[in-house]
Amino acid sequence: MANLEDLAAFVAVVREGGFRGAARATGTSASRLSEALRRLETQLGVRLLHRTTRNVAPTDAGARLLERLRPALSEVESALDVVNGFRDRPAGRLRLNVPVNVAHTILPRIVPPFLAAYPDICVEVIAQDRFVDLVAENCDAGIRYEERLEQDMIAVPIGPRWQRFATAAAPAYLNQRGRPAHPRDLLDHSCLRIRHASGAAPPWQFERDGETVTVDAKGPLVVEIGAAIELAVAAAVAGNGIIFLFEDWLQPYFDRGELEPVLSDWWPGFSGPFLYYSGRRHLPAPLRAFVDFANAMRTKE
Structure with missing residues (x-):
């Protein structure tokens, strides 16, 4: 053998x-x-x-x-992990597949205190926005939004239960080019766009009082979703145009006054992300600890 x-x-x-x-x-x-x-x-x-x-x-x-x-091999790992339940502290590897924005805005509030509480667990995070087969990618769990969850997966809420997309620009840019009063005014502005890995750059969508407005924004910069998003944010701070991104991502720039909210009464909202994993296999001790820890943090919030 x-x-x-x-x-x-x-x-x-x-x-x-x-x-x-x-x-x-x-x-x-x-x-x-x-x-x-x-x-x-x-x-x-x-x-x-x-x-x-x-x-x-x-x-x-x-x-x-x-x-x-x-x-x-997955079954072998599960069998060995049963022994983990007899340890004083769970140990092993926890491999997570998450969207880029979750790695940037949500996990920083959860992972550092989790590592402090469970020093024998190593967390490995793969940040990408394509939907993956967790088993094929050898991941213990993933984080995705509700519309992308598979029916046979167990899903538990993680992070904020309500989020929004926000538009923002540097005060200097708005002082020079004017402040949009309606989403259609964005057609006369320089917009900093983010496209998916597939190459699609979806239009910007806004909502208010039951009205939905879709704008095909144009501008001097297009970046692919991922690490290059920070380049788009830097361009917005430098006064190159208006950006459309997760409110949580932009909030620190609002707090410092580097960016100013634009059309805030039109920002569209959506339900927060879920931690999901297969219900067909034994739950590894590191994942079980992470699920319990994330739930406890959410309850406190």
Whole structure:
């Protein structure tokens, strides 16, 4: 029988797209993982990976093995995690897949005190806005908004239960270009836009007293959602135009006077995010601790 650690090394290398990424994710060395793959391929008598200088990909045999291994290794992890329940403090890794805005605005209020309360748990956060298969991505849980939740997932509220999108600009810009009185006035302004990874840049939508107004904003800067959002915020602070973003993200700039709210009585609201995870598997101790901790924080708020 193949060594379980060698099988786990194979899954990690494929999941992370290479030996270096897998080494970082598993806390070992790339050379050790490479040796594990050579040992496994020798024992099985087949090549499992296509290797290039830039990445790796499973062969047909590797893909079939991976398909069967993922659920099996997940069951092994669940079985070992049962022992975690007998510890004084939960230990292990908690891997979360979350939207960029959640990583920026919500998790900073939860993760630092959680780490202080559970020093034996390592939290790994993957921030991306595409919807992923948690099992395939080897994530314990995800955070998404209600319209993107799958029906067979367990979902619990996390963070604020009501949020808004906000429009804002630097006072100097508004003093020079004027302050919009209606969303349609934005058509005469420089707007700083954010597009999805798919390439779509959705129009800006506003609501007031049952009326909905959609504006196809135009302007000098378009950034893809992710780390580049901070560039759009910096451009707004510098006076390059009006930005449309999560109110929570912009609030510190409002507090410091670097940005001024625009059309605040038109800002659209939406329900807050949910922490979700599969109900078909044993709940790992680190995830159980995080769920309880997040619920306790929300109750206090």
